[in-house]
Amino acid sequence: MKSGAPLWGIDLGGTKIEGALVDPADPLSALHRLRRPTGAEHGYEHILSAIEAVVDDLARVSGLPRPVCLGIGTPGTEDPASGCLKNSNTVCLNGRPLCGDLSQRLGCEVRIANDANCFALAEATWGAAAGADVVLGLIIGSGTGAGIVAGGRLIQGLHGIAGEWGHNPIRNESVPCYCGRTGCVETVIAGPSLERFYREATGEALRLPGIVSRAIEGDRIASATLERLREKFSEAIAAVMNILDPDVIVVGGGVGNLPLFYEEATRASIARHLFNPVVRTRIVPPALGDSAGVFGAARLSAPFTA
Ligand SMILES: [Zn+2]
DSSP states (O other), X not given: OOOOSOXXXXXXXXXXXXXXXXXXXXXXXXXXXXXXXXXXXXXXXXXXXXXXHHHHHHHHXXXXXXXXXEEEEESXXXXXXXXXXXSXXXXXXXXOOHXXXXXXXXXXXXXXXXXXXXXXXXXXXXXXXXXXXXXXXXXESSSEEEEEEEXXXXXXXXXXXXXXXXXXXXXXXXXXXXXXXXXXXXXXXXHHHHHHHHHHHHSOOOOHHHHHHHHHTTOHHHHHHHHHHHHHHHHHHHHXXXXXXXXXXXXXXXXXXXXXXXXXXXXXXXXXXXXXXXXOOEEEOOXXXXXXXXHHHHHHTSOSOO
C-alpha cells in the first residue's frame, strides 16, 4: 500500500492491550509499540479506560495528536446489526457497543474486526500472502478462526461471520460444540480436541507438543491423532476452498505451527475432497509472528483503496 500518515492499531487481548503506530511505507518496523494489562476482571468501563490510556501513551511517545481513525482487533465479533460484540471469551465485552463507545470516548472513527480477521489482513497486506488477490488466514489453536481478504479488503460479511469455518460441520462427527451445534470443525481439529482424542484412546492426558513428540518416537496412537488432524483438516478446508478458491492460505495459531499443514501428503489429502483434481493453492506459514494482530488492526484504520 502507499505511504502516508502513521496507522493506529490496538490489539485487545484477554490479558493485555497492545497498541502500535505503523508506518505504511515501512510497516515491519513499527514506529511505536506498547502494552498495558487489559484488567478484564475490573469490567467493561475499565477496558475502555485502558484502551484510551494506550492511545494516549502512543500520542505522547510519538508527539502526535490523537488519531482521526483507530483500528482495533478484538476477541469476539461485532454484530453489524446491533453494533455490539458477541462470542468474545472476554465475556464482559459481550453485548457491549465497544466500537461506538470508544469512538465517543476518543473522538475519532473506530474500525473493529476480530483477531482472526486482523491476522488475515496483516498477513495479506505485509506478510506471507502480500501481493495475493484472495487470501484465507486461518488460526488453528485452542479454537479455529479465519479471516478472508480479497483485493486488499477484509470481508467481514452481513452477519460479521465471514470466515467462521470452525463451525461448519464435519461428516461423521458428533461432539457437542459450545456454539450449540455438534460435529463442528473446531470440535475435531482444535488443540483441545486433538488432546481429547489422544486421551480417550490411551487414558493419558498429554498436551499437543507431547503428542507430537510421542509421534516422532513411534507412538502409534499419537501418529493416528496427527493423521486424523491431517484428514479432517483436509475435508474441512476443501469445503471452504470450493466456495472461496483462495490464492493463498496462511495457517497460524499453536496447532498451525505443525509442519504437517505444508506437507505434500496434506495437499494430496485436500485434493481428495476438492472439486478439482489438483491443489495449486499456496499453503504457507505466517510471516509476522505475534505482530499480526496489532498490525492488522492498524491496517484496518487505512482506507481499503491502496
Ligand atoms: Zn460450533
